[in-house]
Amino acid sequence: MVGIAVVGAGAWGKNHIRVFSEIPGVHLKYICDSDPSRLTKLQKFYPHTKMVENLSPVLQDPEIKGVVIASSAISHFPLAKESLLASKDVLVEKPMALNVKDSEEMVKLAEGEGRILMVGHLLIYHPVVDRLKEMIASEELGRIHYIYTQRVNLGIIRQDENALWSFAPHDLSVILELLNERPVVVSAHGESYIQKNIEDVVFLSLHFSDGKMANIHLSWLDPHKVRKITIVGAKKMVVFDDMEASEKLKIYDKGVGSLSYDSYGEYLSLRFGDITIPNIKMTEPLRTEAEHFIRCVESREKPKTGGRDGLEVVKILVSAQQSLREKGAPVDL
Ligand SMILES: NC(=O)c1ccc[n+]([C@@H]2O[C@H](COP(=O)([O-])OP(=O)(O)OC[C@H]3O[C@@H](n4cnc5c(N)ncnc54)[C@H](O)[C@@H]3O)[C@@H](O)[C@H]2O)c1
The missing domain is CATH 3.40.50.720 (NAD(P)-binding Rossmann-like Domain)
Known part of the structure; x- marks a missing residue:
């Protein structure tokens, strides 16, 4: 025992x-x-x-x-x-x-x-995140261009932490895990509407050295309950919608094809392929x-x-908080 x-x-x-x-x-x-x-x-x-x-x-x-x-x-x-x-x-x-x-x-x-x-x-213990990791590792999505996440609702309004510290650890831990890379610059905008100096809504941006980008929208003052992560890759795009009861992951075989050149200029071919909803066995994270x-x-x-993963997340939160105070100024990590 x-x-x-x-x-x-x-x-x-x-x-x-x-x-x-x-x-x-x-x-x-x-x-x-x-x-x-x-x-x-x-x-x-x-x-x-x-x-x-x-x-x-x-x-x-x-x-x-x-x-x-x-x-x-x-x-x-x-x-x-x-x-x-x-x-x-x-x-x-x-x-x-x-x-x-x-x-x-x-x-x-x-x-x-x-x-x-x-x-x-x-x-990190969510079966959909496991699947996303596999898809990125196998290069099914191609090179990742950018990620954006939404974690908003009309929810518990905390007094000892703002929306950034309360919600962003979820998105940051997933982004760090999926990209296996740390951002080099962060910036954050937010406002305190309900309590003085406790931001209710925050827009956090992460920039990576190779041009990848992530944006995180956090709020406990929003009419919608949204828990969504969208990943745009060079080959495919995926949406993880944790509010869906069963169809939590949708894979869009959409993208931009290679450039074709002719005497009249350059053409980009857009690809609108199938949307796949994989059957993922759900377990309680x-x-x-x-x-x-x-x-x-x-x-x-x-x-x-582990603790070192937690520390990486806290480092980003601290820099994001500094950026919040400086009205969105970019902060190097
Ligand atoms: N992982 C997740 O998905 C997730 C979801 C919600 C909350 N959380 C986290 O869980 C934590 C608790 O959140 P909550 O919503 O339950 O908050 P809460 O305010 O409802 O509960 C906190 C409890 O801790 C008790 N407490 C505070 N200080 C204590 C101390 N020194 N010794 C013993 N008890 C003490 C309080 O009396 C209270 O009952 C927060 O850190 C929050 O960010 C995580």
Whole structure:
């Protein structure tokens, strides 16, 4: 049995609690939340799990191998640090911390102590992202020109992070994974309409050294609920629409053919081929993520979304935040 504690029993933490409680071979021994009212509500659903208001009993318990941190972003660093220092493996929600210094310290600590440090970049565990990776690796899409993503809705309006820090880790982790490359310049525009200095809507642009480009639109102040990633390649284009119940991936055999020259000038041939919807077996990404964490804890294998991946995302967020403050000025990474 792998003893696990989940810290943070809020809107998202409840999903971790459900998933870890269902995995065979896992003992969800503790739920920790500083707000006792959250614990009271959960006790009747998890009668065999101890409800605690601080981490001390968790860290002193030798049966606890892994601590899952799904508390508010500002508490990720102190809770992860304490857990790593107590020789626990850690799965921490995104963003792993709110600055580069704390993220680097977490990575160093984990590596120094030989602990697993995994970051909850959920979409990396999505079966459609696996398929996109395969398609890019096999060059089915051809050279990638650009990517744009939309992650907008009328949703939870946070006070301790803006729309950039709350949503962009999803898109950034996928873009970094798919392109296997870091951007060299970022710029971001955004505005705070609801709360002072907390941007509700952000348009983030990433530029890569070879001319590839990505644009990310983030908002919790939008009439539509959209979770979409569009990738335009030289051979094909794809759209991953996570709001679709089953047809989440569409592959467009569309593009621009080679130039033809004749005495009257140059012609571009446009190709309007078939649209394919592959049948992808859906699995719950959070369940896959949680099972991966347990496997890493047991086998000491390196997580697919480790601390260094989390650090790369935080570096981009910090530069994007600087650009936001400077009204969209490009910031070198
Ligand atoms: N991976 C994803 O898809 C995804 C989705 C939603 C949220 N999240 C992340 O999960 C985290 C939690 O989000 P949420 O929507 O559940 O927030 P929430 O505000 O609903 O819940 C946070 C909980 O953490 C508790 N908490 C705060 N500080 C604590 C501390 N020091 N010790 C113990 N408990 C503490 C709060 O009392 C609260 O119950 C955030 O970092 C968010 O970005 C990830």
